[in-house]
Amino acid sequence: MKVEIKTGDPRSLKLLELNARYMRHEQYQQLVNNLRRDEALTSTPFVWHDVTTGDRIVLSGNHRTKASIEAGIEEITWLETSDPLTESQRLAIQISHNSIAGEDDLSILKTLYEKIDDLDLRQYAGIDDATLELLADLDSPSLGEANLSFQTLAIVFLPDDLKEAQDVLRDALALASSSDAVWVAALRQYDQTMAALDLASKSHDVTNVATAFGLILESFKDHASELVDGWYDRDTGEPKHHGMAPLLTLFHTDAVPTKAAAVVEKALQQAVARGDVPAEHRYKALEQWAQTYLDTPA
Template sequence: MVAEQAHEGNTLDRINMLLPGGFKLAVVETKDLEYLEKNARFMRNETFQNLVNNIKKDGALSQFPFCYLQENGKYKVLSGNHRSKAAEAAGLKEIPVIYTDKPLSKGEQISIQLSHNAISGEDDPFILAELYNEIEDLDLKYYAGLDDKMLEQLDNVTVEGLTEAQLDYLMLTFLFLPDEAEEMVKSIEKARNFISSDTVAVRMQEYDRLLDAQAKVQTAYNIHNGATSLMLIMDIFERHQEDLKNGWLDEHGNAAHKGWAPLSSIFGTDNVPAASAAIINRAVEKMMNEGDIETKNKWQFIEYLAADYLNT
């Protein structure tokens, strides 16, 4: 680091050091800070008060705001507005900041502001719960700054094992013709609708199974294109949709869960002859008009007919 003289107009020159990358570190008086007129990042009052209390406890800032040194000698806080205001509220007269004195247009200042707010990591809920539970002191739990909403989410964390943040990823790219891509998207969406978890982690064993299945299809059909073999795998899936019953039907013929089930797992297809569909459509509309079923639950038409048939 290279020590520099403080810029003219600054009221404090105790620390003013050049950092790698051209940024600079300085201790400035809070009265020399200027805050953003518009700030998309907000902080609830209880969170802000928690931050103020933490700064009072520490007696200083442990995270530095990022500022733009303007021609008037004021430091415009581009990132860390709440932290800086909390420091003032905590009674601090000076705080350390990282700043740049490189000329910045208004657009450049806004882009820095938004990027510092938007580009940030996410907490792994499983690890977060473990870390929080390791804190025994109630005052330190409060210091951690987790709000009621986050604590409620931690109470609901029950899944253990590998989590997204701990996995290594391998990206695969397949090229499809437009009509093939459309069919692939439909198949993937159909499968996704019956998965309970928002995140599906595929282990290397499943990846190996996919490659093995592709190899078998390529051998059977004497093809060498990976995308084509994947399409053929999806075609085989479409022809065996009735096997999906194993996912929602137990050994006694009752529902195995309270979620949804694809009709194709019963009928083997989503399609019926157009003439038959016209008759079914008229029957469904009649049931809705008579108030027997609601528009959002048209599927009950099939349930009622099946129940009546089983009772005869």
């Protein structure tokens, strides 16, 4: 894309009719006040010059352009392209300029902000009340953790696969909790996760990360019963700890046919009614059945 620097009257530019980016009233007024003080626009909008109509359309920087007009600025500078752009290309540029942005390191932001010794200039900085509250609550001595090396893995499940993903993750959490899990993962496990995603992607020839992660969850579900070793000692036949054991590791499934489930439910209701098992611990019926089976000669 060929880009040029242009200077002209902001009133000659055409603003977007539909703009997803919004600015709160107090933020916009602060922007207008800053421009009045500077008597210039100190950041550049991005403009598309439609050579067929002659219109110069602001794809990015609509609020700055509008605020410069309200501040009485006669001339601003902007970046401009005259390349032929489709509507989709223009929309993609508009959205990307609005959505792709960095984030502030609060500890550094606090250090920089506190170096401003003029109250008017602090107001000029334009930090909103919510951020100011975060800076006020920031405890500098506790920021040593910020120097630790870590990776953040964010996983978003779209509605189509939400229920299945929730079911699998519930099983994963239940199995982990019965194996004395530590909920802070080592950094090396991030690399293992990335390697697993790469392996799943290559094995099934997929490039979508969500699909690859789904394959990993399916593989886990297929082999989750192997985690019986987390609570059961195969050599002694005794439990390894006094926590809870997921039924999935016993029955190799987390669901049974409804016909069979109905029989089990009626039996459990009868066992509770007779007082054979407490209502709050219905699993005791399973233990009694198993013990009866073990006591019966082969």
